[in-house]
Amino acid sequence: MASAKLLFVAGLLVLLPAHMACAQGKLREKIRERIENKRAEQASVHDGLTSQIQVGDLTRSYYLFVPSDLPKNREVPLVFVFHGGGGNGKGTETLTNFSRLAEKENFIVAYPDAIAKNWNDGRENEASKSYKKKVDDVAFVKALIDSLEKDYRIDNKRIFATGISNGAIFSHYLAANMSEKIAAIAPVAGGIAEPFDQQFKLKEPVSVFVIQGTSDPLVPYNGGEIASKISFGKSRGKVIGTDETIRLWTEQDNTKRNPITGILPDSDKNDGCTVETFLWTNGKNGTEVKFFKQNGGGHTWAGGSQYLPRAIIGNVCRDFDASEVIWEFFKQHPKS
Numbered sequence: 001m002a003s004a005k006l007l008f009v010a011g012l013l014v015l016l017p018a019h020m021a022c023a024q025g026k027l028r029e030k031i032r033e034r035i036e037n038k039r040a041e042q043a044s045v046h047d048g049l050t051s052q053i054q055v056g057d058l059t060r061s062y063y064l065f066v067p068s069d070l071p072k073n074r075e076v077p078l079v080f081v082f083h084g085g086g087g088n089g090k091g092t093e094t095l096t097n098f099s100r101l102a103e104k105e106n107f108i109v110a111y112p113d114a115i116a117k118n119w120n121d122g123r124e125n126e127a128s129k130s131y132k133k134k135v136d137d138v139a140f141v142k143a144l145i146d147s148l149e150k151d152y153r154i155d156n157k158r159i160f161a162t163g164i165s166n167g168a169i170f171s172h173y174l175a176a177n178m179s180e181k182i183a184a185i186a187p188v189a190g191g192i193a194e195p196f197d198q199q200f201k202l203k204e205p206v207s208v209f210v211i212q213g214t215s216d217p218l219v220p221y222n223g224g225e226i227a228s229k230i231s232f233g234k235s236r237g238k239v240i241g242t243d244e245t246i247r248l249w250t251e252q253d254n255t256k257r258n259p260i261t262g263i264l265p266d267s268d269k270n271d272g273c274t275v276e277t278f279l280w281t282n283g284k285n286g287t288e289v290k291f292f293k294q295n296g297g298g299h300t301w302a303g304g305s306q307y308l309p310r311a312i313i314g315n316v317c318r319d320f321d322a323s324e325v326i327w328e329f330f331k332q333h334p335k336s
Contacts, residue, residue: 048099048111050090055143058135062144063089063111065099066152070106075155077107078148079330080141080174082119082167084189085128085236089113092167095304096323105327108152110144119170122196123226123237131237137170138177145181157335162186162326164301165219169193169239179204183335186211186326189299190219191239192248205253205284207333211322212242213273213297215314246280246291253283259291268318272296275319285336290329292320 048065070076079102083092089111093099102109114137116129125131141161148154160183161171168190175185176196184207191212192200212219218227223241239245250257257280264275278291294302298314303321307313 046103048093048109053140053143053147055140056136058115058140060115060140060144061089061113063093063113064148065093065102065109065111067103067106067108070108070152072153075153075158077158077160077330078145078152078154079107079109079327080159080161080163081109081111082161082163082170083111083114083117084163084165084167085118087117087167092164095164095301095307096162097304098323098327101323101327105331107158108148108154110148112140112144114166119166119173121166121170122173122193123169123239124195124235125226125237127234127236138174141174141178142181155334156181158183158330159335160184160186160330162188163190164188165190165299169219172245175206175208176200176202179206182206184208184330184333186329188301188322188326189213189216191223191242191245194223194238194240197240197244197248200248200252202252204335205287207253207283207287207289207329208249209290209292209326209329210242210246210249211292211294211302211326213294213299213314213317215296216299217312217314218299242291242293246278246289249289250280250283253280253287253289255280255283255287255289264292264319266319271318272315273317273319275317286333288333292325 046068048063050063052059052061081092081098083089093111098109115135118128118130120130120135120137161174163171168187171185171187172192175182179202186209188211214221221242223239225238226236259278259280262277266274273294273296276293280289294317296315297317300313300316301322302317306316
């Protein structure tokens with residue numbers, strides 16, 4: 001009986017008009033193509049490597065991603081991505097997806113780990129072991145650059161730094177203390193620390209891309225106490241306001257006084273966020289200062305996950321992808 005059914009189906013297939021068979025073939029091809037494209041989109045990049053380095057008396061750790069087809073015949077950029085307070089390097093890779101971008105664009109990404117999960121970023125932060133123990137995180141970054149330069153052909157004109165929250169505040173601090181080495185930074189949800197702002201001065205200009213939400217409940221847009229509602233009696237220190245942060249950078253880079261302004265398309269009407277853009281040009285050595293003002297944006301990474309409830313961190317802006325626009329900015333701003 002089964003063989004008879006098979007013969008019947010085979011007979012029907014033989015009788016199908018030629019154009020129907022052709023159409024079916026094209027449909028199968030389209031489906032196969034869509035499946036392959038979807039697989040390519042969803043495919044994970046290969047894993048990075050967790051390593052350690054000795055810096056003075058401390059053993060420091062970091063997570064490193066190196067593209068599978070890293071060019072061997074030319075120097076490549078190095079991007080540091082600094083986690084927020086309480087986080088770690090591996091988790092920040094997941095949040096930002098910078099490794100996927102690095103695989104595509106052929107640059108190396110280092111995700112360093114802070115001591116006790118907090119960077120010593122220029123604040124008087126009583127809740128941070130790094131602050132109380134006077135941990136030299138700038139020395140850690142310097143040592144890590146030296147170490148990586150032994151193993152890879154790092155382009156000294158294209159060393160960049162970004163980070164969120166505590167990692168953003170530290171990016172400002174790092175660039176000010178290593179302005180001769182860092183080409184550009186992109187702090188997300190974090191301004192310049194108090195009282196470090198009083199001694200903020202560059203040896204060399206650095207390009208800066210600030211991304212900040214006006215409704216950030218943890219790092220106030222207008223400056224002040226960090227995470228004041230969840231500090232539990234221990235001060236986490238203060239930052240200056242976003243506008244003041246940008247003023248210091250434009251002064252140090254000696255950019256034009258008036259910015260070029262714009263508005264990003266509100267591509268997601270439900271994210272509670274719109275974005276104004278500002279660009280200060282013609283700084284020393286070709287530097288620029290850029291600012292994405294996320295109206296309604298929270299303590300989040302644009303295009304990333306809602307990693308905690310909105311009641312705690314606010315809205316995630318969906319009108320742009322922070323990692324992509326940051327990398328585009330970095331590409332355009334090497335050290336001169």
